[in-house]
Amino acid sequence: MASEAQSIEGVQDSGHMLLGGRLVAGEGAPITVIDPSTGQPTATFAGASVAQFGKAIAIARAAYEEGQWANLRPVARLGILQAYLDLLNVNTDRLRRLIVRETGCPIGSFAIRAQVESPLHQMQQMLDLYPSLPELVENPLTLDERVAVTGGFVQSLRRYVPVGVVAAISAYNFPLHISLWKLLPALAAGNSVILRPSPLTPLATLALGEIAVEAGLPEGVLSILAEGGAEGAQLLTTHRDVNLVTFTGSTSVGIRVAEQGAPTMKRMHLELGGKSxxxxxxxxxxxxxxxxxxxxxxxxxxxxxxxxxxxxxxxxxxxxxxxxxxxxxxxxxxxxxxxxxxxxxxxxxxxxxxxxxxxxxxxxxxxxxxxxxxxxxxxxxxxxxxxxxxxxxxxxxxxxxxxxxxxxxxxxxxxxxxxxxxxxxxxxxxxxxxxxxxxxxxxxxxxxxxxxxxxxxxxxxxNASSGGHKLSGVGRERGVEGIRAFQEIQVLNLGGM
CATH class of the missing domain: 3.40.309.10 (Aldehyde Dehydrogenase; Chain A, domain 2)
Structure with a gap:
């Protein structure tokens, strides 16, 4: 079984997974990436095994509970993520070549900008937006409510805290765009993230893992695992240690994802089909x-x-x-x-x-x-x-x-x-x-x-969110709502004389 990706025409990628901060070879069935322009293989490498997905969940859970990332001051998290985004911008040519070969999006078309430059620009906007969102917001109590029946005064606050462990499952058509919409806001909010790209277009997304190591993201807060089948994705949507699933894909698959997450009461963020x-x-x-x-x-x-x-x-x-x-x-x-x-x-x-x-x-x-x-x-x-x-x-x-x-x-x-x-x-x-x-x-x-x-x-x-009504999904991506989607609300009621 191959552990190194084979490449064509100068498009090179290791095929390595990011598992809890370390680059590793896959231990599962091989993934063969087909170039849609030719119908021929452009890369072959070992995908992640179900056991590796399970290990990624355990590492992410431990990292979140230890709080080394979640408890960092937001300005410190943003500093690391800004360094990560800066490195992604340095690697735009490499990312573009990978996307052209794995998605078939023409390098000279207007759509290629939406594959690379647009998501990187939007992620900069979201990193700039995040500091404007307060961690604490006062609830609009009436004057009567502010005076407790037992005497003294009451203050009621909404506190925004990380959800915990986020499983992000991306689609094939705009792999970098969709992955970054999920990845950076979730990390900025203090979560640990496991990202699973489409097996049809995993190369650019796996490159995000290599660049994350170079940027110095703390071990445990991010894993990026590709697989040829769906067993790992199913584990992500059913495992009790995953708190939120963010999925982009068809409505039919989105419904199954919601069903799989229901027994453990996972929060769901689903961006599904459209017929606009x-x-x-x-x-x-x-x-x-x-x-x-x-x-x-x-x-x-x-x-x-x-x-x-x-x-x-x-x-x-x-x-x-x-x-x-x-x-x-x-x-x-x-x-x-x-x-x-x-x-x-x-x-x-x-x-x-x-x-x-x-x-x-x-x-x-x-x-x-x-x-x-x-x-x-x-x-x-x-x-x-x-x-x-x-x-x-x-x-x-x-x-x-x-x-x-x-x-x-x-x-x-x-x-x-x-x-x-x-x-x-x-x-x-x-x-x-x-x-x-x-x-x-x-x-x-x-x-x-x-x-x-x-x-x-x-x-x-x-700065502006998008999301579906009806069978087109649940939740919003980008903008204020796209950041708050990766946070829980804790209400603090404080009394005093």
Whole structure:
């Protein structure tokens, strides 16, 4: 069994795990990372065993109970984490090369910034935000409550304390981004963390462990373990010594994670699937013309917040479809390492098959393929950028998350009809409204039942949280809520004369 990763074309990584502050070789089944651009292996190394996951939990629990990290003054923790973040910034070229090879995100596309530079910038914002959040906040007692019945006075305080041991389970599409959203806020709050990346894209996340050692993170507060299966992840979601599970992935798996954590009353933070709506108001039809480019060129549609349901006025639909199709004439499908490539592959053969299946289901339910709809004729896992003319919002391609370069266009009679269809979904992660009349667009946005709505923009910041409504999840990431998610509230009621 290999203990050192094999590499291709200068992309090197040790394949070592971070276990309680020490770099170790995996003792479990081998992981083979496939380059989606070629369909060929790019690295092979031994994954962590279940026993190693168990050891990581024990180490994290002991570190938390000893309090060497949790009891540090926040300014001291932030100093160490700032040194860590500074080293991550020094390693951006290495991290970018790893991500390009393991995810297939094109190195020359606009999506690559969201893979590396954006998460590092957002983490700096969150480290800057953390000191502004007080550990103690006074509860708003009335004057009568402040005078105790036994005499004297009462003060009631909310104290924010670490949750304890955090298990972070990341997704494959933006591995660095998603991992850092969980990792740094949890550590800043004083927790011990065990991070488990997707077995499809573990390389950049494992590199985070090597850099953590170089930055001098205390032993025990961080472990990063990759595995080929799901046994370690299941141990993280069921073990009594894990206090909180933060998971990003599909809704179906998120439900299982919540079920596994229920017997031990774990706190759950779940960022799950999306089928986000874009409502294009009649006064801004041109906003729809580039919608296919935005969705399909954003990492081949593999983003849970992408606006894959596009609602336009029924009478404008033919013009919109023609303009969207023309916009894809400039798309260049190719290898992720080629700077001229604008759209790369999806992650796997299984994901290509999912795209094919949903196009077929859409057509069987009355949709028309405007362009694309099939695999690209080249090695690797490429699916053509696809525009579907959907007859209604009940079509399978409008209801289910496909997670590929597929966008559906649906006509609406009036704005009320558009809002009704946008809300007709079990998911509610993000949404978009486009309109020249900003007040009218804002009124539409306020009526969408989704966790984030972007009006005439797309915005993401370390200072502003995101999260899902309905089956799109529980809890928020980034911003104040994304830090407080890794803290418990302890109320202190103090009496005195």
């Amino acid at each position: 709506a874009q409502i294009v108001l009649p006064d801004k039809i041109e906003a729809a013309f580039d919608a296919a480019v935005t969705v399909c060129m954003s990492h081949a549609g593999q983003g849970c917040v992408l606006g894959t349901r596009l609602f336009v006025p029924e009478e404008e639909k033919p013009k919109v479809l023609a303009a969207m199709k023309a916009s894809l004439d400039y798309a260049r499908i190719g290898d992720s390492t080629d700077p001229s490539t604008t759209m790369g592959p999806v992650i796997s053969e299984a994901q290509m098959e999912r795209c094919e299946r949903y196009v077929q289901l859409a057509v069987e339910a009355g949709a028309t393929v405007v362009t694309g709809g099939k695999r690209a004729n080249r090695p690797g896992f490429y699916f053509e950028p696809t525009i579907l003319d959907l007859p209604d919002n009940r079509n399978p391609a409008a209801q289910d998350e496909i997670f590929g370069p597929v966008i559906g266009v649906i006509g609406y009679r009036d704005v009320e009809h558009a809002i009704e269809m946008a809300n007709d979904s079990e998911l509610g992660l993000s949404g978009y409204v486009h309109g020249k009349d900003a007040r009218a667009a804002l009124e539409v946005a306020k009526r969408l039942r989704t966790g984030t709505v972007n009006v005439n923009t797309f915005f993401a910041s370390g």
